[in-house]
Amino acid sequence: MSFSWIGKSTKRVEETTGTRPDLPASLIAALADLDRWTLPNPDWEPLRLRMAMVLKAAFATGGSPVPSLEPADDQTAFLLERIREGWGEGVPAVRVVTPALDRNRLLARVKAIDNCADRDHPAAQRFHKVLVSEPERITDWAGIMLVDGEQSILPSLQQFDVEPNYALSTLRLSLLGELGDWSNRATAQLRESSWPHGDCPVCGASPALAESRGLEQRRFLRCDRCGAGWPSDRLRCPFCGENDHHALRTLFAEEDQGRCRLVLCDGCGGRLKVITSLAPLSHPGLVLAQFTMLYLDFINDASIPRETS
Ligand SMILES: [Zn+2]
Ligand SMILES: [Zn+2]
Secondary structure: OOOOOEOOOOOOHHHHHOOOOOOOHHHHHHHHHHHHEOOOOHHHHHHHHHHHHHHHHHHOOOOOOEOOOOOOOOOHHHHHHHHHHHHHOOOOHHHOOOOEOOHHHHHHHHHHHHOOOOOOOHHHHHHHHHHHHOHHHHHHHHHHHHHHOHHHHHHHHHHOOOOHHHHHHHHHHHHHHHHHHHHHHHHOOOOOOOOOOOOOOOOOOOOOEEEEEOOOOEEEEEOOOOOOEEEOOOOOOOOOOOOOHHHEEEEOOHHHOOOEEEEEEOOOOOEEEEEEEOOOOOHHHHHHHHHHOHHHHHOOOOOOOOOOO
16 A cells, blocks of 8 residues: 555546536535545545545535524624633533524435445445435434434434444534534634633534644644534643653654654544644545545554555
């Protein structure tokens, strides 16, 4: 396996998935970035095309949660103040002001993402079955997962014989498409000291990755359920608070170390992927970053896999 992700790809994703002029700029930029990545080998090429389809399914249209938290909305100043008070007490924003999601819109997004799945995949088949027969169940799961976390819907997923990884990642991506802008508005006034926790200040999820942002390489954690970003201490594990530098180890592939790395915590076994970025990653950019760092799951202390041929 080679880690030279940056390069010239042989085929533009847009040739296969089609371009639409009305797509959001952040999505167009992410699709262009996807084009620039070279995959480890030709077998991975279908994955690139699928990723392009997934990005479009999730982010082609914006969300419309209520209350909107738009500056023009009369209630917004009051609600943002309540959210800030919640942060002072360690409570994530969605448990103070719970956004109502448009069920039809959410469902359309879930269906679009589910349509990108390989229909021969048993996990996709089982989720699809529930999506067709009980669509309201799917939107219930998304709503409960947003406020109470992923653990809270596991028994119900099991009851419906739905494979958790597939369902949770589809729901997470759907919520990110619905809530990303709302989350940005909620965190616009987040101060450095307002939220000293590792979990997301908007929805309470564990961070999906970290950015090492700008020339100063300041650490920001990012949530892949709502898209929030919040400042963090780079010498502290966001999962358990460990700050002994001996307990935090960094792994990377030599060819790609300037772009991304994996921090392992001996205290809790937590794994945090860190990506270098000049500016905050957009929501499609966040999903793309996860995709291009997947290989970090396969490196460990003892051996970094390399291409043998
Ligand atoms: Zn979140
Ligand atoms: Zn830890």
